[in-house]
Amino acid sequence: MSFSRSLVAALALCAPGIATAALGSPSHHRPRNVILISLDTLRADRVGAYGHAGGLTPTLDALAARGTRFADASSTSAWTSPAHASLFTGLYPSRLGLVAYRGLESAEVLGEAHTTLAEVLRARGWQTRVLTGGNFVAARLGFGQGFEAYDDWAWRFGEHEKGLQEFLAGRDRGRPFLLFLHGYDAHHPYEAEPDLARRHYGQYGGSYDVARFCREDPPAAGPDLDYVKARYDAAVATADRSLGRLLAMIDADGTLAESLVIAVSDHGEEFYEHGGCDHVDRMYQEVVQVPLLIAGPGVPAGRVVRAPVSLVDVMPTVLDALGLSRLPGDGRSLWPDLGGRRAAERTLLVESGRDDAVLRAVRRLALKLHVGATGRPGPLFDLSRDPGEREDLAGSRPALVQRLLAEVAGRAVAPAERIPLDPGLRERLKALGYIQ
Numbered sequence: 001m002s003f004s005r006s007l008v009a010a011l012a013l014c015a016p017g018i019a020t021a022a023l024g025s026p027s028h029h030r031p032r033n034v035i036l037i038s039l040d041t042l043r044a045d046r047v048g049a050y051g052h053a054g055g056l057t058p059t060l061d062a063l064a065a066r067g068t069r070f071a072d073a074s075s076t077s078a079w080t081s082p083a084h085a086s087l088f089t090g091l092y093p094s095r096l097g098l099v100a101y102r103g104l105e106s107a108e109v110l111g112e113a114h115t116t117l118a119e120v121l122r123a124r125g126w127q128t129r130v131l132t133g134g135n136f137v138a139a140r141l142g143f144g145q146g147f148e149a150y151d152d153w154a155w156r157f158g159e160h161e162k163g164l165q166e167f168l169a170g171r172d173r174g175r176p177f178l179l180f181l182h183g184y185d186a187h188h189p190y191e192a193e194p195d196l197a198r199r200h201y202g203q204y205g206g207s208y209d210v211a212r213f214c215r216e217d218p219p220a221a222g223p224d225l226d227y228v229k230a231r232y233d234a235a236v237a238t239a240d241r242s243l244g245r246l247l248a249m250i251d252a253d254g255t256l257a258e259s260l261v262i263a264v265s266d267h268g269e270e271f272y273e274h275g276g277c278d279h280v281d282r283m284y285q286e287v288v289q290v291p292l293l294i295a296g297p298g299v300p301a302g303r304v305v306r307a308p309v310s311l312v313d314v315m316p317t318v319l320d321a322l323g324l325s326r327l328p329g330d331g332r333s334l335w336p337d338l339g340g341r342r343a344a345e346r347t348l349l350v351e352s353g354r355d356d357a358v359l360r361a362v363r364r365l366a367l368k369l370h371v372g373a374t375g376r377p378g379p380l381f382d383l384s385r386d387p388g389e390r391e392d393l394a395g396s397r398p399a400l401v402q403r404l405l406a407e408v409a410g411r412a413v414a415p416a417e418r419i420p421l422d423p424g425l426r427e428r429l430k431a432l433g434y435i436q
């Protein structure tokens with residue numbers, strides 16, 4: 001895996017061996033390793049620590065209890081590739097040129113010119129390893145940059161156990177590591193371990209084929225829609241249980257306690273809350289709000305940070321936590337937030353779309369403006385009193401709409417290489433429920 005040219009420039013900003021104490025750090029204890037976990041398609045509202053009462057996520061809830069929970073975290077996109085690109089680089093999708101879902105024919109690549117967290121840490125001596133479901137975060141789409149090894153054949157967390165065992169057994173114990181764990185467990189078609197399937201939808205007596213959900217008309221409704229949602233819940237519970245097994249393996253290896261553990265999702269999922277299903281095409285909170293949990297050395301236990309934060313903040317946070325210099329980017333370090341510092345007000349962006357139509361959402365504190373593909377303003381919501389995005393305030397707050405619109409006016413999508421998807425990847429994506 002070649003390093004980007006910009007990495008050389010980026011590292012020039014970091015004096016060799018620099019490990020300055022980050023201002024506002026909550027503790028002098030620094031983590032040694034980094035475990036970055038992405039639970040694909042996990043809505044924040046299905047996580048117990050975020051208020052769900054169904055007991056779906058004991059692993060994540062335990063992580064929240066021993067770490068800090070960010071109550072208002074947004075993805076940077078409504079689908080997998082751009083969200084992970086932001087997670088890896090600290091840059092918004094439009095800056096990466098990686099915004100649009102283009103079906104199964106082609107996809108934009110995370111360009112070599114961009115510096116990833118893995119590249120920075122590998123250049124500093126970290127071992128870097130990925131266990132991912134691949135697909136739209138596949139190495140061939142540029143997501144392998146900086147990783148010494150990139151396993152992208154197994155879709156679900158449960159299938160990563162062998163790879164994790166091999167990594168833990170074979171790694172150089174003299175060096176710290178970055179481990180990226182990613183699973184599509186909660187993604188359509190919502191498959192679950194048998195006991196969880198029985199618990200969540202064993203009573204369903206209908207004949208709805210979940211493979212049709214959001215793929216074939218008419219939309220699921222009534223008991224069939226309840227069944228689809230129950231399948232999703234069971235898939236979420238399966239993701240959490242399987243992740244728990246992986247974390248137990250890391251704990252048994254003796255390395256969990258010295259690791260910074262960050263658990264996030266790349267986006268949520270819609271079940272017709274606003275007339276749509278799946279993800280990609282709408283920017284409502286059921287798709288945009290994601291869980292963000294951070295635990296490990298130096299991270300306060302049981303703390304909740306309520307400031308709006310974004311996936312672009314993860315990379316600067318990790319660098320800060322490790323005492324490494326931050327790179328220029330769209331995010332900010334959340335490490336001071338862990339110490340209780342109140343962050344300055346700022347604007348957050350979400351960018352998604354299909355083909356060349358770019359949809360956006362602009363967040364300023366609790367205010368959220370949807371912006372259509374034409375660049376025209378859509379509805380405006382105040383999430384502090386209307387978290388379900390029901391009451392459109394755009395008509396009564398025209399000046400505010402213009403102010404938020406100005407944040408994205410003229411914002412172009414950077415050019416990026418686009419490659420055709422090979423037939424093998426296309427078949428995998430079809431099996432995972434992706435359609436044209």
Ligand SMILES: [Zn+2]
Pocket residue numbers: 040041079080081266267
């Ligand atoms: Zn995804």
